[in-house]
Amino acid sequence: MYRVKARNVSSTGENAIHDDETARRYGFRGALVPGVMVYAYMTHALASAFGAAWLTRGTASVRFVKPVLDGEELVVRGTVTARDARGVSVTLSAGTAAEAECATVSATIPAGRPTPVNVALYPTAALPDSRPAATREHLSSVSALGTWQAHYDAAHASDYLAKIDDPLAVYRGADGVVHPGFFLEQANRALDRNVKMGPWIHVGSVVRHLGGARVGDHLATRARVRSVFEKKGREFVELDLVIVAGEAARPVAHILHTAIYRLGGPDMAPQTPQRSARLGEAGPRLDHSSAPPSHP
Numbered sequence: 388m389y390r391v392k393a394r395n396v397s398s399t400g401e402n403a404i405h406d407d408e409t410a411r412r413y414g415f416r417g418a419l420v421p422g423v424m425v426y427a428y429m430t431h432a433l434a435s436a437f438g439a440a441w442l443t444r445g446t447a448s449v450r451f452v453k454p455v456l457d458g459e460e461l462v463v464r465g466t467v468t469a470r471d472a473r474g475v476s477v478t479l480s481a482g483t484a485a486e487a488e489c490a491t492v493s494a495t496i497p498a499g500r501p502t503p504v505n506v507a508l509y510p511t512a513a514l515p516d517s518r519p520a521a522t523r524e525h526l527s528s529v530s531a532l533g534t535w536q537a538h539y540d541a542a543h544a545s546d547y548l549a550k551i552d553d554p555l556a557v558y559r560g561a562d563g564v565v566h567p568g569f570f571l572e573q574a575n576r577a578l579d580r581n582v583k584m585g586p587w588i589h590v591g592s593v594v595r596h597l598g599g600a601r602v603g604d605h606l607a608t609r610a611r612v613r614s615v616f617e618k619k620g621r622e623f624v625e626l627d628l629v630i631v632a633g634e635a636a637r638p639v640a641h642i643l644h645t646a647i648y649r650l651g652g653p654d655m656a657p658q659t660p661q662r663s664a665r666l667g668e669a670g671p672r673l674d675h676s677s678a679p680p681s682h683p
Contacts, residue, residue, distance in 0.1 A: 388464055389435075391428050393420045393483075395457035396550055401579065404586040404650075410454075413586065413650060416485070420455040422589040423575055425490050427551040427568025429481050432465045434555055434567070437475070437496050442557070442564055443599040444501045447494045450591040453486040460484065474498040501597050504641045509609035509629045514580055521582035521648045523615050526624055532610040535576045539565050544602045547572075565600040565639070574628050574644040577610040584648050590623075593643040600639040604632040613643065620651035 395405055395418050403409040407418045426449050433441045455461055461481050469476040479492040514533030519525050537543070541561075547569055548558055558566050571592055579587075600606060613625040623645065630640040 388462060389428070389431050390460055390462050391431070391552055393428070393455045393457065393459050393461045394424065394550070394552075395420045396424060397421050398457070402584070402587055404588055409586055415454050417454075417456045419588070420457060420459075421575075422449075422451045422490070422591075423568060423571040424551060425451060425455050425461070425481060426492070426571050426592070427553065427566065428461055429463050429479050429490065429492050430567045431553055431555065432463050432479060433477065433492075433494055434557060436465070436477075438557060439564075439599070441494065441496050442567065442596060444499075444596055445494060445496045446593075446595050447492050447567070448591075448593045449490060449492045451490045451589070453482075453489040455481075455483060455489045456485075461489070472498060501595055504595075504597060504629055504638050506609070506629060506631060506636055506638055509611060509627075511607070511609060518581065518583040521584045521587075521622075521624070523617070523622060525582065526612050526615045526648075529581075529612055532577055532581045532612065532626070534610075535573060535580050535608045536606065537573060537576075537608075538605050539569065539600065539602060541602055561602065563602040565602070565604065565606070567594070567596070567640075570594065570630055570640045570642065571644070573606065573608045573630055574610075574626065574642050577608045577628055578624070578626060578644070578646060578648070581610075582648070586650055588647045588650070589644070590647060591645050595641040597638045597640055600630075600632045604639075605634075606639070607631050607636070621647050622649035622651070624648050 397405040405418045410418045461483055463481045465477055465479040468478055474495055474497040477494045480488050481490045482488050510531045511534045512531040557564055608628055608630050610626050610628040613627040615624050626644040628642045629638050632639050
């Protein structure tokens with residue numbers, strides 16, 4: 388069990404769903420703690436238990452089903468569900484005093500090496516000088532999103548670890564590894580640095596670690612739009628991303644990232660339906676809902 392005080396680090400950012408007044412207009416109890424923060428908190432249990440094995444070749448499928456608010460204590464519980472020659476499977480659940488289940492993670496620690504990704508299928512592109520509005524027409528027409536880049540140096544690592552309050556030593560020092568929550572944060576930047584959105588919600592991701600990255604690495608997030616669809620008045624986008632490190636563009640993470648980029652009006656946001664999938668299938672269509680959705 389892992390306990391941590393959740394923090395809404397985006398209350399003054401561009402996405403107004405992290406603002407109390409806006410979030411309440413959409414039917415929530417208050418401003419949402421970013422999903423990437425909730426995921427970062429949940430990975431503590433996996434990194435603590437499995438260390439480099441999960442950080443370098445593990446997988447995680449996360450979905451967010453109830454909001455977490457600033458200052459709430461988040462309690463993360465995990466269970467090993469399978470252990471055999473193929474590896475280990477784990478399920479995690481995170482909840483608060485107000486909501487018993489806010490997010491779930493299904494994770495694996497495969498016994499073998501991860502399946503490689505063809506980086507050539509993810510071309511680089513320039514970020515737009517002026518971001519266009521996020522519309523289905525625009526997102527459907529883009530072959531490659533602008534490449535978001537970040538230098539995860541010692542100062543950046545220190546700031547990020549302080550933000551998520553993760554004490555594990557594996558992330559610190561000259562040989563520290565990049566925190567897995569940082570990968571999902573880069574996926575968010577690949578979306579919101581390419582298009583301009585109103586209030587929007589990250590609803591789920593499927594992640595494969597492909598070797599891991601270390602403090603000092605320069606990371607580039609190459610992204611393409613996998614699908615855009617509408618469900619009951621809400622507009623969804625699925626991104627297919629590869630994060631690469633250094634000049635050699637060594638792949639370190641493969642992510643399918645799903646968001647509602649247009650909520651459809653305050654009366655509609657809390658009732659979004661739930662769909663899901665795995666990497667390599669139809670895509671992780673994971674929706675934020677007013678009641679915890681069942682597993683498909």
